Amino acid sequence: METETALTALTGLAHATRLAIFRLLVPAGAPGLAAGQLGEALRLPPATLSFHLKELRHAGLLTQRRAGRTLYYAADYTAMNALLAYLTENCCQADAGGCEAVCTPVPARKRRSSSATRRPL
């Protein structure tokens, strides 16, 4: 992933409203949620919601799909994963303590993420 791409993704997520939108979409999976549903859930004026959705979409974090009059938005897991990879790139090269303790990989488990332990996307 290029720096420029990572930067847009981070900028996309670095806003309370957009982070909230994204986090509603992460568990929603591929079907995603309608713009209207998001607006209602977050109590946002249409113009404001639309602005942030565009922002997230341009950052590559969301996909858009139309069904009739309704636009559905879904989290783009591939982009997400690429961002995480970018951030942790070359982690622990210096191996000087502190890092090693944290870097120890957690064995993958089945599903039902507990929010405390992270598994790769």
Place this chain on the structure above:
Amino acid sequence: METETALTALTGLAHATRLAIFRLLVPAGAPGLAAGQLGEALRLPPATLSFHLKELRHAGLLTQRRAGRTLYYAADYTAMNALLAYLTENCCQADAGGCEAVCTPVPARKRRSSSATRRPL
């Protein structure tokens, strides 16, 4: 991790200069790098560098350590890890395709990160 914390961390990283600083520090490990070294590497005026270092530090992403006149900054891997966990929280709940393919955990390997595959911090 709380939303507020995640948000500050993301805002911290969502800037070209700060992302560059952070990524210089990720492979540098616990000893970190001196402010001066960072400034020289990135060709930044002292005041600007200092501003961004403070920003990152307040976001909890960096630790600061003084040795004589020199201040060393290091990446805080724990904070980093918490942020990644926060972002992927409840991923794949809906299990509706697209996600599953990406979520498959990668078996942990020894060290020598290839930048293409991510292991947990």
Place this chain on the structure above:
DNA sequence: GCTATATTTCCAAAATAATGGAAATATGGA
């Protein structure tokens, strides 16, 4: 074609963040 719903675009005002020169602080050594 008309009307209703869903959502976007336009745009100007308001809010927030970034920049860097100059002065201040901290430390070390003679």
Place this chain on the structure above:
DNA sequence: TCCATATTTCCATTATTTTGGAAATATAGC
């Protein structure tokens, strides 16, 4: 104490982002 080095704080200027009302667009059904 005085001087040099390392870095920070102060602050005014400039740049960027966010907000939301109103108007525009897209689609559906009659």
